[in-house]
Amino acid sequence: MNKKQTNKLIWGMAVLAVATASVYLFNGKDGKAPLKLETVHVAKDDIVTSVTATGTIEPIKLVEVGTQVSGVISNIYVDYNSVVKKGEVLAEIDKKLLTSEVETARANLQSRQVELENQQKNYNRQKTLWEKQAISKADWEAAETTYKTAQLAVTSQKAAALKAETNLGYATIYSTIDGVVISRDVEEGQTVASSFNTPTLFTIANDLTKMRVIANVDEADIGEVREGQRATFTVDAYPDDEFQGTVVQVRLQATTESNVVTYKVVVDAPNPDLKLKPGLTASINIFTMEKRGLRTIPAKALRFMPNPELSKQLNGIVFEPGNVRPDDSKTKKIVWRKKDNVITPLEITTGATNGIVVEVTGGLNDDDEIVTAITQNTSEALSQGRGNGEVSPFMPQPPGGNKKK
Secondary structure, three states: OOHHHHHHHHHHHHHHHHHHHHHHHHHOOOOOOOEEEEEEOOEEEEEEEEEEEEEEEEEOOEEEEEOOOOEEEEEEOOOOOOEEOOOOEEEEEOOHHHHHHHHHHHHHHHHHHHHHHHHHHHHHHHHHHHHOOOOOHHHHHHHHHHHHHHHHHHHHHHHHHHHHHHHHHHOEEEOOOOEEEEEEOOOOOOEEOOOOOOOEEEEEEOOOOEEEEEEEEEOOOHHHOOOOOEEEEEEOOEEEEEEEEEEEEEEEEEEEEOOEEEEEEEEEEEOOOOOOOOOOEEEEEEEEEEEEEEEEEEOHHHHOOOOHHHHOOOOOOEEOOOOOOOOOOOOEEEEEEEEOOEEEEEEEEEEEEOOOEEEEEEOOOOOOEEEEEEEEEOHHHHHOOOOOOEEOOOOOOOOOOOOOO
16 A cells, blocks of 8 residues: 555545544434524614516607608708707708698788788678668678688688698708707608608607616515615616616506516616616616614514424423413514523514514513524534534435435
């Protein structure tokens, strides 16, 4: 046997000795693992609960600029990401046909005005004759009717001329807000047709430093969401950055997709660095409850109930059931207090909880020792690297877990 093989044998024997000592120490001479109580004291802790959802980044104010007249786009003065001011010219539609319609309408208006002047003169003559009873009543009424019809024709043609002039003005497309062009849907030379639906030429975001997240919250969680709650979210574009927001609106309209009901929640998202871009997908946490510095105990302390058989195996520990019984109250709960070697039930008042810890609002002093579990030391747990080798005697063991190796 060489030196290398000798060293390996020595290490193997050392490991075997440690394992044997562990079995002896933790399982005892009789092979039974000893039991012990887990206890805690009241601790200061924060209780925070949150709702998770996904959503889409959007500008707070998004305006679609379209056209109310049909024609060919003759000029485009802006492009994607162009910064524009309210009233700035974005594009123009060819004005030849619209200008001819204005000229035609104005010519017709002048014609109607000439006709009106002629009918007014005739009306004045017929009125003088009628006052002298020189014409029949039928002639007078005909003259009066013709005159009023001419007046209405002028009024109608004025409206037609105004419409033609307005349409000519619509041929120049202006920005309706200050902002940034995030979409341009037309090209020069393209024909746009305005009918019942106004075609969208440009989409302008008002202020990209102020964004929002439209989050889809599941129906099971929507009852906990309120306006004013804090929210944090991340986007794939900046995985190391966490953005802050505030819930500003919980919309009542439900959306159903694949039998899943969700509600839209609007989260205000400041964007001073312009990192957030429209359309990004956000993974969001909405904090439905945040309470700091509360007196808490583990939630499992409320679920602990001593087992009479196991209690006998705890040397020197006495359980006194007492007369305290749990009720149906949401705030009145029973815990087991250890004082010296005596364990008795104690009624306490609880508050907020996140499922891990629970707030204690009354009935418990800071120096009280509360039982949370009965655990068992096993050599198997140590050999498998499970914490400090403590397991609950109530938990099922793996197949062959009680066999000696």
